[in-house]
Amino acid sequence: MYVPSHFEESRREVLHELMRAHPLGILITHSAEGLDANHLPFELDATLGEQGVLRAHVARNNPIWQSIVNGDEVLIVFRAQDAYISPNWYPSKHESHKQVPTWNYQVVHAHGRITLHDDEQYVRGLVARLTRTHEANEPQPWKMGDAPPDYINTMLKSIVGLEVDITRLVGKFKLSQNREVRDRVSVGQTLLSQGDSALGQAMLDAN
Numbered sequence: 033m034y035v036p037s038h039f040e041e042s043r044r045e046v047l048h049e050l051m052r053a054h055p056l057g058i059l060i061t062h063s064a065e066g067l068d069a070n071h072l073p074f075e076l077d078a079t080l081g082e083q084g085v086l087r088a089h090v091a092r093n094n095p096i097w098q099s100i101v102n103g104d105e106v107l108i109v110f111r112a113q114d115a116y117i118s119p120n121w122y123p124s125k126h127e128s129h130k131q132v133p134t135w136n137y138q139v140v141h142a143h144g145r146i147t148l149h150d151d152e153q154y155v156r157g158l159v160a161r162l163t164r165t166h167e168a169n170e171p172q173p174w175k176m177g178d179a180p181p182d183y184i185n186t187m188l189k190s191i192v193g194l195e196v197d198i199t200r201l202v203g204k205f206k207l208s209q210n211r212e213v214r215d216r217v218s219v220g221q222t223l224l225s226q227g228d229s230a231l232g233q234a235m236l237d238a239n
């Protein structure tokens with residue numbers, strides 16, 4: 033990924049925060065069959081390794097887990113909000129007319145090496161943790177014990193676990209940091225007024 037210095041975000045805690053807030057990552061793999069991309073919800077464990085560990089699971093019918101081998105290098109892309117930026121939102125445009133449209137966004141690329149876990153105990157723990165995380169805000173959180181044990185056992189046998197040891201994190205937060213402060217602030221306020229609150233606030237907070 034091309035990352036100009038003014039858009040680079042290298043703080044691990046900031047990158048981890050985006051990954052947790054937007055856990056549906058795109059797992060990109062390369063095998064004898066060619067390139068493949070799978071959209072998976074990931075669990076991040078920041079306590080392991082220098083950059084953390086990502087865990088997910090795929091359907092047993094998904095050929096990805098048979099096309100890759102332990103130790104293969106993979107890439108996982110996490111994306112936060114994005115938005116089109118009109119030149120009309122820049123105060124400087126109305127003075128010089130020297131502005132063009134662009135697109136702002138925040139993304140994290142997690143490079144790492146993958147390990148397969150075709151193990152029921154592993155996937156049971158993973159599914160339980162993912163469920164607790166994403167059910168936490170429900171009035172009556174669903175838990176695995178709510179379903180019949182034989183049904184859960186059957187479902188767990190139909191998935192395979194994946195674990196990625198992160199070797200490198202690359203963050204690109206394109207928030208108009210290369211513009212005049214008044215232009216960046218104007219765009220941020222415009223996005224806020226349009227309901228793009230997260231991206232708008234990120235622009236107002238950008239250095």
